[in-house]
Amino acid sequence: MSELVYRGEIQLTRYLADDGTPLGPLPGWAQGPDPLTGYYRQMVLARQFDTKAIALQRTGQLGTYASLLGAEAIDVVTACLMQPSDVLVPYYRNHIMQVIRGAEMHEVLLYWGGDERGNACPGMNQDLPNCVPIATQCLHASGVASAIKIRDEKRAVLTMIGDGGTSKGDFMEAINVAGAWQLPVVFLVNNNQWAISVPRSRQTCAQTLAQKALGAGIRGEQVDGNDAIALHEVISRALEQARQGKGPTLIEALSYRLSDHTTADDATRYREQSELKAAWEREPVQRLRNYLHQCGHWDESREQALLEETKTTVQSAVEQYLATPSQPVDDLFDYLYEECPPGLAEQREQARQKMAGGEHHE
C-alpha cells in the first residue's frame, strides 16, 4: 500500500489589476498616500536613471549596462522595507536598491563605468557588492544569515536572483541550508521570464519557481512583481519573519524584462515584439500611477514636478560620475591583501613606471 506523505501548494498574491484597479479589498495601509507615493517617486527615479544609463552607454560614456526596466516595483518596495541593519545581497540589476540603501547614484554609474569604487560605496555599510557570477550570492546570503543567527541578532538578509539563476546548484544549496538551519534570510526571485535568450519555460518544468522552496522545506510563494501593494505585503511579512527568528522564505516575483538583457544584447533576435508589447500593458510604474490617480493621491502637476526633480537628480549624478578621475595605478595592487606583499610591490613599481612613461614594463 502507499499513502500520501506530503502535499504542497503555492499562493500568488495580487491586489491590483493591470490597469491599477483594485481586484478586491486592499490592506488598510494601501488606502493612504504613504508609503505608496514614496514608492512611486523612487520608481520614477529608477526609470529615469535607467534611461539615462542606457543613453550614456549608447554614446560611449558608460560600459555594458544591465537595465532594470520592469523591475522598478520589486526593487523599490524591497529596498524601502529593509532596515539599515538588514543586509542586502544583490545580483547585478539592483541599482535603485543600492541607491535607496545608501549608495550614491554616481557610484552606481562608476561600477558600470569600469571603476571598482562603484562597489566601495561607504553608504552601503555591510551590504554585499554587485554579484555577477550567477546564484553565488544566494550562498553568501545564507552565510551572512548564519553569522546573524550565531550572534542572536534580529536582522534580516535579503538576496535577489533572476529566474535563470534558480537552475543553479548554488541556489538550491542556499535555500536548503537556510531551511536546515532556519536562517533569517529572504530569497527574492525576479522572474522576468528571460535569462538572456532562454525563456523561463526552458529553465525548468516546475510549474512555479516558488515551489522549489518546498523541496528545501521552507516557505515559498508567488507575488505579482508589477504590483507594489502585493510586493509590500509579501516582502514585509517575509522580512519580519526572518528578523523574528521564524526562518527563511522564497518569494517568486512575476515580472517581465522590458529591456534587452544588457546593452550588449539584442532581444529582437529571440523574442516576439507582441510579447513585449503585451508586457508593457502590465508594467509596474503606470499601474501604480493609475492607482494613485484613482485614489486622488497623485495628479498631473505632481507628475510634472517629479519628472523635473528626478531629471535633475540623475543629471547631477551623471555630472559627478563623468567628472570623477580614474583611480591611480597603486589601486590595482593595494586592495588585494591587507598589506601589499613584496613581490606585488615590485610589480606595482613596474606599473608606476609604465604609466609614468619611464622604464618599459618587463
Place this chain on the structure above:
Amino acid sequence: MSNAITMIEAVNLALARAMTDDPDVILLGEDIATNGGVFRATVGLLEQFGERRVIDTPLAETMIGGLAVGMSTQGLRPVAEIQFMGFIFPALDHLIAHAARMRNRTRGRLHCPLVLRAPFGGGIRAPEHHSESTETLMAHIPGLRVVIPSSPARAYGLLLAAIRCNDPVVFLEPKRIYRASKTLVEDNGQALPLDTCFTLREGGDITLICWGAVVQETLEAATRLADKGIGCEVIDVATLNPIDHDTLLASVSRTGRCVIIHEAPRHGGMGAEIAATLAEKALLSLQAPIRRVTGYDAVMPYYRNEQIYLPSVEDIMSAVEQTMEFV
C-alpha cells in the same frame, strides 16, 4: 606547556587555541562536529565550544565555500574544512570569484578573513579522488593565500597565522604526514609568519626547495647525501602565495645549484614559477640547470600504483647528484 604531538594533533591544538582567543572564530564542515572530522582534526571541539561554533554542514562543498564568504563579511572568522582536496573544486568558485577579490572589489569596505582547510596529497592508500595535489590552481589566484605546513610545529603556528590573517587562506594539510612523527609543540598561541620560507637545514653545496609531505623525503635525502659529502640546504616554502622569493634567491645565489621537489604534477607547477624566477634574477649565480623532482603529468594513480607517482628519497638523491656533477 609542551607535549610531543602529531601534525593532526597540532591542527586540533591550534583550532582550540584560536577559538579560545577569539569568539569570532567558528568551524564548519562535513562531519567535523559530532564525529570530530574524518581525520579527527576537530575532535573534542564541539564539546568545548558548542554547536554554534562547531557546525556540521549539509553535504555540499560549494555551499561550504559560499557560506564562509558570507560569514566572513560579517566579521566572523570561519575555518571551513573540505574533507579531501579532491572535493575542493566546487568551492573554488567562491574562493576565486569572491573571497580572493572581496577586499579589492569593494576597495577595502569588506574583506573575507576565512580559512579553507583541506587534507591533500597521496600515500595513504585512499580511494580515487582522495590523493591529489592541486595547490598550484589556488596559488595562481591573486588575493588568495596558500599555506602548507610540513611539521607539527609549523601546522600549529601557520594555522594560527592563517586564522588571524585578514585575507582568505587555503590551508592544505599533507595528510600522509598527519601522524608521521611526534614533536614538541608549545601551546603558546604564537603564530608563525605567512610571508617567509623556513630553512630546515643549512648547507653550502646545493639548495633543495620543497613543501608538503615531500619535505620528509627531502630531509632524508639531505641526510644521506651528507654522508657522501654533499651539503644540502633544505628550504620549506610553506606559503606558496604570496611566495617569499627572497629567501630562495639568497640561498641559491650562495649555493649556485638547486633542485625543486613537489608532489604536484610538473607542468605549470609552482616549481616552474620558482625556477623561472631564479633564472630571471640569479642566472649568473647558477652553476647548473635547475632540476625538478615532481609528480608526473598524469592523473594520480589509484593506490596500488601511487608509489610510482610519488617522489622518492632516491629520486631526490639522483637529481641532486646529477646537478652536482654538472660542470
